[in-house]
Amino acid sequence: MAVDVTDLDADFFAFSGHKMLSPMGIGVLYGKYELLDAMPPFLMGGDMIEYVQEQETTWAEVPSKFEAGTQNVGGAAGLTAAIDYLEKITFDRIEAIEKELVDYALPQLQELPYVELYGCDSQQDNKTGIIAFNIKDVHPHDVATILDSYGVAVRAGHHCAQPLHRFLGLNASCRASFYLYNTREDVDRWIDAVKKVRGVLGYGA
Template identity: 60%
Template sequence: MNRDYLKDFPTLNREKNGKRIAYLDSAATTQKPIAVIEAIKDYYEKINANPHRGAYELSVLATEAYDEAREKVRKFINAEGSEEIIFTKNATEAFNLVAMSYGMNFINEGDEIVISIAEHHSNLIPWQQVARAKGAILKYMYTNENGELTEEEIKSKITDKTKIVAVTQVSNALGTINPVKEIAEYAHSKGAIVIVDGAQSVPHMKVDVRDINADFLIIAGHKLLAPMGIGVLYGKKDLLEKMPPLMFGGDMVEYVYEQETTFNVLPYKFEAGTQNVEAAVGLSKAIDYLNEIGMENIEKYEKELVSYALDKMNKLEYVKVYGPKEVEKRGGVISFQIEGVHPHDVASIFDTFGVCIRAGNHCAQPLMRYMGINATSRASIYLYNDKEDVDRLVEAIEKTYEMFSKWR
């Protein structure tokens, strides 16, 4: 990428101790470009109204903006129809919608639900609830020493009894890029449906739902330069049509009588009540911003930065980096530990240097337990980062280790 995108993000101009902050926590949430902030401001100043409810101009304009956002998402992930795009308040709600609406109604006793050990809690706990309620069996695909799912593991865990496979495309804890297209192909051959967690992939690479043949794909808007409060559930139309609504109220109905109700068509039957229209508008503008850069360019640039970071970090004998060793197999997430320093201390000390990272279990406690650790420090890269940010990260690692070495 030839352009410096840093200037588009006001928050990243913040300074600490006379230096610009190095924001390396985009896996948790991304910063918002001026274009997105202005789009939300324009919505409130010019067309704020409740969509789908009024015949007056403002309501019509709000409806058009909301529908345009849905169509932008459809094109962005190459879904077949806009009715396959359901807006939720976040990715967690989208996972719960699939689990409670599809899982609770189409999973039976003895059926198998297969997930990976590296799933975020939002793609793990709902399946625990479904398995417990329906008498199903929850099985895990375990990673190898490099945090990867092997073909042998995938094929040994997905069987003729498997009805659901839920797997992340890019691990938020290890950065591993999982072969979701191959997983979907094998799962479908066994008669299972596939749910892909796209929270860490869709913002960073081109994801085509028809190419990977996902039955459901889940997106977190706030990890994609959009505001908090907007998520996306993509689902194949035939599956969504047979799923009952999860929430009930205004706008998701067709006719309401004293003792019964008929429900609206897709996608509206899953969008009860007043929606977060301004966040949808922000998501629409975020997609415009990403499309202008090009997802292929973003992915290539991030891999260059990750490679640069790994080269430097792997030279430090007191640093252990988790996840795939090959850059081609990982996204922009780098989990690590500094010898003799707890990750929470690492994150706190880094903050004094103006370096923003995450520390903890990253909502992946079963993975951490499986790996025999309690927590890691995690740096995550996005399009607005540069080599200076990576250098600041490495410098913070060196200074932190030196500081603790004096106390040993």
């Protein structure tokens, strides 16, 4: 999803690289210059100082001030390449691919009485390529293990959102996320596997 931090007037904005094809272990923290400039460093180390005296030290300029020590150079190069790649494809195109897959998958899932969907009640314009679901009587972690055995990777658990799960009255949930490399065949394989889950644990359809 394209985001304009200036338009949002965000003081700070964070995103992780691994959700946009970059290597793991790197992300971006955007901050307004005045705020970053006024902030003290949180980590001491190489390349974040200006002058070091016996009793006092001055700090390097933003952003070096916050980049103490050896940098994750491989990660930074990978993230840059990922951003260039995605911008070449365009966010509009990626959103269209995701929407097409969601529109293809949802009606099929809605036909399965033992599948419970979350946040999928209406075809809202802002629905992203994520489908959160549970399968009746089967814990999300078992669902994930079973789908995995059919070559389908979903995430299971709290998804860093314990308060939301509590609000929804859920212990945990599964989450399938589509991206630009996914196809209708992937959706078919996922839904075929979903249909097998209850049987593995000895429940009837």
